[in-house]
Amino acid sequence: DGGITQSPKYLFRKEGQNVTLSCEQNLNHDAMYWYRQDPGQGLRLIYYSQIVNDFQKGDIAEGYSVSREKKESFPLTVTSAQKNPTAFYLCAAARGNQPQHFGDGTRLSIL
Amino acid sequence: SQQGEEDPQALSIQEGENATMNCSYKTSINNLQWYRQNSGRGLVHLILIRSNEREKHSGRLRVTLDTSKKSSSLLITASRAADTASYFCATDGQGAQKLVFGQGTRLTINP
Numbered sequence: 757d758g759g760i761t762q763s764p765k766y767l768f769r770k771e772g773q774n775v776t777l778s779c780e781q782n783l784n785h786d787a788m789y790w791y792r793q794d795p796g797q798g799l800r801l802i803y804y805s806q807i808v809n810d811f812q813k814g815d816i817a818e819g820y821s822v823s824r825e826k827k828e829s830f831p832l833t834v835t836s837a838q839k840n841p842t843a844f845y846l847c848a849a850a851r852g853n854q855p856q857h858f859g860d861g862t863r864l865s866i867l
Numbered sequence: 868s869q870q871g872e873e874d875p876q877a878l879s880i881q882e883g884e885n886a887t888m889n890c891s892y893k894t895s896i897n898n899l900q901w902y903r904q905n906s907g908r909g910l911v912h913l914i915l916i917r918s919n920e921r922e923k924h925s926g927r928l929r930v931t932l933d934t935s936k937k938s939s940s941l942l943i944t945a946s947r948a949a950d951t952a953s954y955f956c957a958t959d960g961q962g963a964q965k966l967v968f969g970q971g972t973r974l975t976i977n978p
Binding site: 797800 | 898912915973
């Protein structure tokens with residue numbers, strides 16, 4: 757989706773290292789989301805934000821942190837506390853109760 | 868937690884045939900959505916059906932919803948090779964902006 761840009765497409769993390777995944781949107785949507793997807797599985801919600809400077813934990817927030825300083829940006833940090841970070845991470849944005857628009861994901865692997 | 872359960876987990880059919888995927892959920896919902904995911908990409912919204920609707924069409928897609936059985940089905944008619952993807956249902960049973968995704972059905976269309 758051209759409206760949601762995730763970078764990088766591939767990311768490698770060393771043991772004990774924090775890494776930050778970028779998500780930018782130009783859709784002017786208030787709500788943004790981070791999901792984790794493991795192979796052959798559905799999406800699990802990590803964090804979401806409905807307005808700037810506010811965010812809530814999803815179902816699997818442990819080992820992750822986010823910030824929402826600007827409407828367009830919702831970066832996700834995978835901390836060293838996340839012991840099994842290898843996964844496909846998807847960012848999404850939505851306006852109100854409308855369907856979510858997704859980026860093309862970041863694949864995180866452990867070195 | 869995963870609210871949606873999809874059936875079958877994988878489906879392989881010949882081009883031109885119809886494909887049917889089913890989704891069951893556990894709690895009351897306001898709406899149910901279907902998304903498609905091509906390999907290694909983000910999700911793309913296909914169709915949304917509200918809890919007071921029983922059937923909805925969009926092109927070759929037909930979605931039904933039975934709230935008494937807490938189930939939905941997605942029918943793709945006259946399948947094409949380009950329909951090869953994973954298909955996910957998502958419900959808003961945990962709040963209007965907090966979707967819960969099923970584990971998906973992997974659909975393969977054979978030429």
